Amino acid sequence: MAVSTIILFLQNYPLYIRSVPTENELKFHYMVHTSLDVVDEKISAMGKALVDQRELYLGLLYPTEDYKVYGYVTNSKVKFVMVVDSSNTALRDNEIRSMFRKLHNSYTDVMCNPFYNPGDRIQSRAFDGMVTSMMIQVC
């Protein structure tokens, strides 16, 4: 079980939450929430130029004994946080990046939908399908 949870935040409000293991979900949610602070910290730490210089992929935010938390933020400050089980050592950084990339692409598609109001919870089936396939594949 590699990817445990994926949560999308818009201004620290969750837009989309998906967890694979159904137990201890609250723990993952809590972890993700605390890691939001780390995300904000990284965003603000990008000194120099503004957003331009900032890389979207934030990398490992918070490693703990059992799991790792990865972060990704878009240019519009939508944060993607992913919790990965540490037991899966095969998950490399580039794979995480590619997962975030796919998430970003899918999120863009969701935004393209005129019926989607930014700030709503994401209920797109296509998005769900993509996330499910991604999480299953990782597992």
Next chain:
Amino acid sequence: IMELCGATRLGYFGRSQFYIALKLVAVAQSGFPLRVESINTVKDLPLPRFVASKNEQESRHATSYSSDSENQGSYSGVIPPPPGRGQVKKGSTSHDPVQPRASVDQQEPVSPVVSPQQSPPTSPHTWRKHNRHPSGGNSERPLAGPGPFWSPFGEAQSGSSAGDAVWSGHSPPPPQENWVSFADTPPTSTLLTMHPASVQDQTTVRTVASATTANEIRRQSSSYDDPWKITDEQRQYYVNQFKTIQPDLNGFIPGSAAKEFFTKSKLPILELSHIWELSDFDKDGALTLDEFCAAFHLVVARKNGYDLPEKLPESLMPKLIDLEDSADVGDQPGEVGYSGSPAEAPPSKSPSMPSLNQTWPELNQSSEQWETFSERSSSSQTLTQFDSNIAPADPDTAIVHPVPIRMTPSKIHMQEMELKRTGSDHTNPTSPLLVKTSDLSEENKINSSVKFASGNTVADGYSSSDSFTSDPEQIGNNVTRQRSHSGTSPENTAPPPPPPRPQPSHSRSSSLDMNRTFSVTTGQQQAGVVAQPPAVPPRPQPSQAPGPVVHRPVDADGLITHTSTSPQQIPEQPNFADFSQFEVFAASNVNEEQDDEAEKHPEVLPVEKASDPASSLRVAKTDSKIEEKTAASAPANVSKGTTPLAPPPKPVRRRLKSEDELRPEVDEHTQKTGVLAAVLASQPSIPRSVGKDKKAIQASIRRNKETNTVLARLNSELQQQLKSEPVSVELRLGGDPAVLMLV
């Protein structure tokens, strides 16, 4: 009624019983005697009676949207459609509460009733069977009769399903024309809302005359047996509706307008959202005519109770657009789509429009035109394809060492070569190039996330190739390639040749590196690196680059090809400069170059890339590349006595350098001569003379290491700059990246 429908006998109301009962109610309301046969006999009412309920159903399905009467007919056939149900798609929806409309299996209860055309093949049959029973074609249930009956029913149901809102709204059969009726011109504005109403009207409005026609048409369409197929009438209707929103048939309906329009259908937003996702095939936030028709068709189907498919049905797919392209286009900005979205999208679309206009009369033809359009609009695809084609070349070219194949001026060639090489050689001597290209590509990468992956490749290309013009391409390629390789391990393992490598790195590196690589015996990579560095520096200092390049060819013995390429490379250098859109980058590069030239000696590349895992990977790659290069060129270059460490100025170079550093032994043979004359100057100790190889090498190693660190730092900075650049790059590419970045 209960007795008639069998409920009394069964003791409960099954679906069929319920439907029959509804039908009988309508019969009763319309004043007909209540008999079992009445269900079938009461056909004289508004809707013509169809004996062959099956056909009716099918045909109705086919044209359900278009003619409510059909639906009614089918309804009767399928299930004793509730008086209003058959008539109006709403009816089916109104039944939804009865049978959970929302449920996926709505198709069963609802679809049969609604219109066989869209229901799963099985359900219609079942229903039909059942329906024959009660009535051959109750569908005609007089609207007037059931109308009032249904109003309350509809209202009650509407409460349960949002979609039924309209139903209740127009429960009093509005004498509006069917929105899809053949007989009447479809209402313009209240299309969807009127739909249900029109369905009702159809039964009334559609007189026998129109009904028969409709029936005939339906029958014809039913023969297709494709529930999602759009009949010509429907299509015409949709087109007319499209015109009301967008007079230009070849134009797009922006997302906001479409949203307004479809909201009138009173479907829940979630369903509309899903419909949009299905029908916006190219994901551009706007609806073309085909997309609009597909969306409209889906809305109609939904209103009739058909469940929305998970995927767009074949018959609804915009045939014009290549599947590949549509996927790519998806990234284009959504709502904005029109206004300004990806630069490419609008332009690409517009060109096709004229062609479309020409073939407008023939929808099919226009769709073909659309194909071209979509192909153009899909930038991401193009990128990927482009990359794949070109990428291969780079690896080979980067290799340099084998033969100055890279010398070929054409980037493509280089790319191909590079790819070949990478394919064969994992470590890819071009890896250093790739690394460099990746650096550059990263910056230009549309998808920042891909940067790292592709960055390497781009960097390589960047560093190695003098021509920056190729860089953008390569970068794009790299980027796309990276995407494709995203899953794969970083550059090192990527079986596919490091895309980014592309010529840019090659062109430069080949000419320059070759010389150097030859001089370097041990470090192939170094050689490669060496080659690259020269390429990189040229950017900011075109003069320098050419110079060294020229030098190299001269120096390299076996680098005749290099020589030949060097001139080419020189011209590329200006490209190189062009490519470096980021002046800051260039400036910094220049500085770097000057400073690092001496240190950049590929042979001794500091391993500073440690901070950047990606870069480290790249470095590894470049090392391998360099090694290869150096190995090849070592013998040749040695004689040249090229400057041991002409650290290729460019950031890309830095990467190479880092790799070089990784292989200290490469130093010895650095023969980077001329390219970094300045650098060389800075490294006086650099042993040009063979005699002092050892000391010189060590000194050069030290210098290179220093240069490497500096370059590494510079590299990271430049990378960041590049990353920031993606926006501009994306816009340039006009594709998904732009959207992505903006989002």
